[in-house]
Amino acid sequence: MTLTVEEPKGEDALTAFVLFQNEVNASRSARWPANLPLLLPILMGESPFVRERELRPLVVRDGEKLLVRAAAVVDHRYIGHWNEKLGHIVFFEALPGTQQAVRLLLDEACAWLEGKGLSAARTGMGMLDFPYVIDAYEALPPSLLRQNPASYHVLIKQAGFEAEKGMVDYKIRVRPELVARWESALEGARRSGYAIVPLRDVPADHRAKLFADLWNETFRAHWGWTPLSEDEVALFFMLLEMVGVLETSVIAYEGDEPVGMLFVAQDMPGLVALAPGRVLDASEKMNMLGIGVREKSRGRGVNYAMASYAYLELVRRGLTWLSYTLVLDDNWPSRRTAEGLGAEVCANYLVYRRNFRR
Template sequence: MLANQMPAVAKDSGSVVVSPVSGKSDLKHFIELPKRLYREQPGYVAPLDIERAETLDPGKNPYFRHAEVQLFLAWRGDKPVGRISVQICKLYQERYGDRTGHFGFIDAIDDLEVYAALMAAAEDWLSQRGMLRILGPLSFSTNEESGLLIDGFNALPMLMMPYHAPYAGFRLEECGYGKAKDLIAYDVDKTTYQAVGSNRLLDKVKAEGRVRVRPLNMKHYHRDLALALDIFNDAWSENWGMIPFTQAEIEAAAAGLKPLIDPKLVAIAEVDGEAAGMLVCVPNLMEAIADLDGSLLPLGWIKLIWRLKVGRLKTARVPLMGIRRKHHGTLLGATLLPLMFAAIKDHFLSRGLERVELSWILEDNLPMRRVCEGVGAKAYKTYRLYEKRLG
């Protein structure tokens, strides 16, 4: 399906047949499969079908402008039993030049034959296009859902963070995949968060007057969110596996996040009048849609709007935070994130929010992990990226 130049073909692996997604019926199966697999699991909430469809639509997701993508379904008889995406990002190739392709959207029944067939189809597709390594899951990139959940299966479902069954990691390892990198999600509860905000160093920086922390200006929403994403691109540009947001992706992210944005839960730190850091906290959409099973019909729209605008959600996520590289390793830079956390604290608590997830952080990004732990956050979920050499 979608943007491949060479046609994908069905792969027969014993009783399992893996075939490329073709047409609306296949796409519907691809979107709905995780619901059937995970519906009874306490750590799973079905994402909105409309959001999944837009993510997989080459006309709506800017990722497809710089990537070649194929979706596959695994079938046993007439029943879909697994799914996977496989993709080659041109921007990744330009940046790293290591001939690595990616896989994502990996979900299947607990059956090694199914996993082996899906991974073989992905590996063949990439090998035919000259790739030497496969890495994932990335659905589709590090700027979207990343990693495979390996612990915290019963923990709070969170916006833009994937769910996988406990067996998934073991099945990938049985297919010859090994750990490439772990991603850590942190959790802060309101009791701990109340203690954030004042120590001698932060008070000194505030007194000097060089730093100003302000909320997002909704009159200039697109400008301010684009500014936050520009800071994110700069802050994380040297991190492992990072691909900066393109301008089109910045615009799409701004449009997608707007219904969730509370301007007082966004902090932009300015140093000597220049934007130097940002922190974006958004209410947890997964809490608001927990009982909708992915559908907004017939009354889901009403429930969702009421819960976001009137109801008091208890959970939130910080998907974006960082400071510009010029301030990394400086004493002033070390204060910016704590100051931003302190700036949104009162509004966070006044909204009735009780927990916030900070995610995700690379396992070896010790400076950022120390910042998270410094505001009382505790690691509570781990997502793993897997890799395998091809050929």
């Protein structure tokens, strides 16, 4: 075995980097395909997501065979927001039996980050990167989330990483009593003077900026958060408009003042790659969700009202299962919101960290 670390350059090599995810997950009976339209422009330096960020994609090959991939990121927005000299390693994927190759790649990524003046690396939380599932390995998660085999945890820990943070995923089986609960929550907020406005009714010329400002304000103290730009939010809206994101995502107002935001996008099950004979269960056709309320308006039911608005819209579209998506293990206000909406824990996830000087 002759292992080499390479930095892929050019559209063909970077396309192969993105599509490697499909090879890793090829044995799954149901999988989300690699998102080439979103990820390739990032790696090519042609996306809003590269602003204030330095990226270095890496692969390890045995001869011509690609074994492992990841990208090291110096995220100046994150560093400035948290005043923490932390880098990120995103888009990690590896074939089975590649422990030596994984160590080689992650060592190279960490050395590059350390050379940029950083003191640690995180994987599983960062620019469009999500944590590693630790139990629900065969279930099809919402498209936002990572599908990974159990072996990743050994590979990552053998490369000097430690578990840093736990997260939980929630989902809901739609039932008549929950629909009634959501209708009541929405009506209660309206009686209290709040308006829940879908994004389609927010003027397009300032929709993305308003949403980004609210998201950044409400998440500013959220562990691991990196501020979003207006252009990044606008890109999300453009890519997801076909699934009705402007009808399911909302802004909450108290009078003329915006006090909360909800991002909900219905998944596109038609994109799922299925093995012969595999049929998606209703519980595998869900959505993505992110929610935030300004501090002054918390504890007043605005969170329940916004989520209820979106859930009722998704139920009208025919969904019978819904996702509240990821929550930090210790974020009890959000976990209580999930449970109050009728959600139950369905999967657990981990974020990893490697300190360069241990």
